[in-house]
Amino acid sequence: MYTLASILSHIHSKRHVVHDAEKPIYDLAYDSRKIRNAEHSLFFALKNVRDGHTFIPDAYQKGIRAFVVSRDDIDTSLYPEASFLWVDDVLGALQDLARHHRKKFKKPVIGITGSNGKTIVKEWLAQLLQEDKKVYQSPKSYNSQLGVALSLWNLADDYDCAIIEAGISLPGEMDQLEAMICPDIGIMTNIGVAHADGFASKTLKIKEKLKLFKHTKDVIFPSRYGFEEYLAAETRVFTFGERDMDEVKVLRIEEMHAESSSIQVSYRQEIVTFAVPFVDKASIENVLICLTTLLFLGYPLDAIPHKLGRLRPLEMRLQLKTGRNNCSIIDDTYSNDLASLQIALDFLHQQQQHKKKTLILSDIDGLNDHLEAKLLSILRQQNLNRIIIVGKSLRHLQDKLHTTLLFFDSTEELVRNLGNITLENESILIKGSRRYHLEDVSKLLVAKSHETVLEINLSALEHNLQAYRSMLPPNVKLMVMVKAFSYGSGSYEVANLLQFNKVDYLTVAFADEGVELRQHGIDLPIMVLSPDEQVFESLLSAHLEPEIYSFRILKAFIDFLRIRKQKDFPIHIKIDTGMHRLGFLPDEMEELTALLSAASEINVKTVFSHLVASGNRQHDDFTMQQIAMFSSSVDKLEARLGYRVIRHIANTSGIANWPSAYMDMVRLGIGLYGVDMDGKMTLEKVSELKTTITQIKELPEGATVGYDRKGLLHRPSRIATVKIGYADGYSRRFGGGVGEMSINGQKIRTVGSICMDMCMLDVTDIVAHELDEVVVFPDLMEAAKHIDTIPYELLVNISDRVKRVYFYG
Known part of the structure; x- marks a missing residue:
């Protein structure tokens, strides 16, 4: 616990007005829309796109009584009960506080950075380690200058180790993150094109990211990237790859069938072969990073393969879906810890389409008395109408919450009884750790629809x-x-x-x-x-x-x-x-x-x-x-x-x-x-229209495809039928090879006429399987040019029958 008096000494306040120096501070707030525990929160008036100082009245009205500010024009007489701490840099003050708090944590901290795979490796590692350790992980993609500081604030001695993710997009950003995280163990994933625009060269980007480990003794990474040449001479590296000098040598990787691969590795003269449910190179590399990390931490090689075989692709995005009976379903079923639970509950609170709100929550692994008290505090701060708990360890909450509670020993029991629970006209958050498979509940509650989704x-x-x-x-x-x-x-x-x-x-x-x-x-x-x-x-x-x-x-x-x-x-x-x-x-x-x-x-x-x-x-x-x-x-x-x-x-x-x-x-x-008609903005892609391959046929040269035999094949071909047609808004003008789609990053073109509910693609030259995901417009601007229109028309013509799936992250 911190008090305002103790915080003053850590954030370098240049002056202050303090009404209650011993006021306990538990939460850090920076957004007046997300204030939960106002009485014991410290509000940081950050200057970003919008100046946080303008939201001080709103925060004060909601009960905040302690502020960290930088502007000198604040009329404190308007806030008679509030304490103000003036600093030169509000974000810097928040980072200073996080840095101090991190130093109090004496257990191992694993820092992860790279271009791609950071979040997946973090989540998989936490999942693997949680079988015998209490693991804290930074929530979602909280890897920015602000996100890392907020993540570190939740560190507590209740955990055996912590995994913190760090991401940068510009030179100079990693210095602040390194000073806060101070990782004991480092993991570097790959270096790809993500954020490439912010760096003059790939070498510069590597050097900037590796700054996270300038005081780290041990760093784990794939040897093929050659990161060791950029690390300090005294840094010990623990690598995997095909070199004889690698601690973990990869002997063989073979695709077994469409959905799994066989991997053979050697470690300290011991050889093991195991299967993983992935075939793409990125996932296999992430699996090997996890394997190498577990070996570094002392896990025996023969105990690891069965753990890796249970890994599954992660849907790391909090999704908002249309549910049955006029419900909105918030699906966040890939992990369950206190930090990510709070984020998901914030999103639930943000949804105003229904007054009634229900939480479906699995047991949370590794709760002790202190963490359980924190869980109770989080749940009490929410305006929930009902909580449905899956598992046996939280049943005693019955007498501690003034909310309707339903308990089920397992997900299977909840699924069997789902028809007896009235779920209608409400927002439902489903939050559970991976082993509870609450996605089975989500599938039952989400409205069924055509498999093409936006x-x-x-x-x-x-x-x-x-x-x-x-x-x-x-x-x-x-x-x-x-x-x-x-x-x-x-x-x-x-x-x-x-x-x-x-x-x-x-x-x-x-x-x-x-x-x-x-x-x-x-x-x-x-x-x-x-x-x-x-x-x-x-x-x-x-x-x-x-x-x-x-x-x-x-x-x-x-x-x-x-x-x-x-x-x-x-x-x-x-x-x-x-x-x-x-x-x-x-x-x-x-x-x-x-x-x-x-x-x-x-x-x-x-x-x-x-x-x-x-x-x-x-x-x-x-x-x-x-x-x-x-x-x-x-x-x-x-x-x-x-x-x-x-x-x-x-x-x-x-x-x-x-x-x-x-x-x-x-x-x-x-x-x-996300459509920049002026070429002046750095915008992010908002919508992606996707469908799936229903069937693949091998057809001979001379065969025709589609209505009126318009798709004449000039060679033996593999033709894929996908679930989208002009009734979904995919224009008939895209027929005859005009339309271009993407499967596993590989572009292909349409064959023949576009049907009402389907169309056909030539997949002869690429790797494709039935049920593979298909991106309908790999490039919206190019697609519009192909049929002499504008992106507006393509977007607004997507039919209402195409299910919209909303996600964060």
């Missing part, structure tokens, strides 16, 4: 949101377009994330879309584009704000509001400055303002227009004319109305190219979903 990476969407937000001045508001099913990515799932990230407005195309968002807990202001008279009642009942684009609609809406005795209903005025689609023309401003100023029924919330070619430099003169015309029109409107309105004209390309058009608010659309 995976939505919510953390990538969040990254893209922050990338655009970082370009905006603090006073510029952000409206986000979630029309057309959020460009194919889903409705309330995406809106929930945007609401959690405190955007200012959402925009939908139709009132029905807005009504659905309201039904699923979205309370942000929502603008509805181009409504007609038939939806006025829905606008009123769901508190949706219409775009008003013509005198006909304006007069009809005023009459509607007058009959219902409504006053000051918010509306949004659309001005046509050159798109010539919808909107009032600039020369109609006098008539428009006269009508608006005389109508007490409405209140003009915003006035906006649409840039025609903000991403095309050839039309810059026209864009400047639009901006000037818009500003002049709004000036006239405001002068007559007598109050200010919110102005917005910049769309996604406008954000990237026209800072002069930011005005009061900008509208973010396709860029949020």
Whole structure:
């Protein structure tokens, strides 16, 4: 336990105002949306995309009474009960505290870095070691400057060892991570292309990553990478590979069949052969890293193979799926420890589509009295309606929690009784360690659908949101377009994330879309584009704000509001400055303002227009004319109305190219979903359309494939049928070799016509098996070019029957 007094000595505070020096501090907070144990939390006002100091009022209102800050303009009189610690660098102070806490942990700390495989090796190692040790591991991909600090804060003497992951994307970042982690044992996975843009060369990237081990005595890695030449001379290396000098020599790796491999290794004149359920090189290398680490730790060679044979591919992403009976299923069934449980519960709390929340939780290995008390604290801080516990070791919690609890000795018993439990209209988090196989429960609760899925990476969407937000001045508001099913990515799932990230407005195309968002807990202001008279009642009942684009609609809406005795209903005025689609023309401003100023029924919330070619430099003169015309029109409107309105004209390309058009608010659309039409942003891919191979046929030269025999084979061929067709949104224009898909990283083309539910691929030249995963659009921009369209069309045409699977990580 720390007190404010003890923390002061570790974070180099330059001045402070402390009301209660002996106040116990258990939790570190940095996000006012995720405050749990406010009374005993220390809030760090980090300056990132958004300045954490602006959220001090929110944190104080939620009960935080201790803050670490760097700004000198804080009016402490507004927070009479709060303590403030001023530092030069808030993140640095948090790292200093984590560094001090790490030094108190005297058990072995394993540090893992590399380009790929870090998280998998960490999770597999924890899984292997937990059979006879209490293992702490950094949760999920908490490997950044902030993530590592938060991970280390949870270290406790209850554990026998710790595994901490470190990731960097730029030179200089590893020094801070090394100072915090101070690993006793190092593991280096491979060096690939991840984050390559941040380093001048591969050699520089290797040297930067190996800085994690500059004070580490023993480092484990695959010898084929030759990392030893970059390590200090006194560092002891423990390698595996094909060299005679390797501690673990790999004698043979053979693919047994489609899903497993046989590996033979020698160690200290002992030879063992074992099978693992993997065939890809990356997984086999990760298995060998785990094997070598266990040998280094003293495990006998003959005791390891059966452990490795039980490893399985990890779904390391927290997934949000549509469940049966109008439920939302949060599937996080690959591990179960206190840190990852808290992260998953935070995500559950973020979901507002259902008021009722259920947790399905397996026993947690290695709990002692102290860790169990921490588990109880975590569960008590959650607003859970029900907890279903699988296993026998937590039954005594019955008398310690004021929540409905159900207990089942095993997953099999829960599965047998699932039909007797009412699960409907609720969000359900399934959290369990690997050995409980709670994925069997998830499969039963998730709504069955066509096997083609659209995976939505919510953390990538969040990254893209922050990338655009970082370009905006603090006073510029952000409206986000979630029309057309959020460009194919889903409705309330995406809106929930945007609401959690405190955007200012959402925009939908139709009132029905807005009504659905309201039904699923979205309370942000929502603008509805181009409504007609038939939806006025829905606008009123769901508190949706219409775009008003013509005198006909304006007069009809005023009459509607007058009959219902409504006053000051918010509306949004659309001005046509050159798109010539919808909107009032600039020369109609006098008539428009006269009508608006005389109508007490409405209140003009915003006035906006649409840039025609903000991403095309050839039309810059026209864009400047639009901006000037818009500003002049709004000036006239405001002068007559007598109050200010919110102005917005910049769309996604406008954000990237026209800072002069930011005005009061900008509208973010396709860029949020990872499509960079301007080539100026570093965006992450948000959605990936995937399907599977249903069947593979060997066909002779001269055979034809598909309707009208359009797919003529000019050689003996292997043809794969996959589960996607034009009813799923895969255009018929992709037929005849125009469409390109990817299987195991290998690109292939379509054969013949696209059918309604299926299409065929030529897999003659690649390794492919039935049930293999197929990426439908390896490159969305290229796919759009192939059929002379834009990425928007491909995304929005993905059918509603294609199941959306949401994940974090």
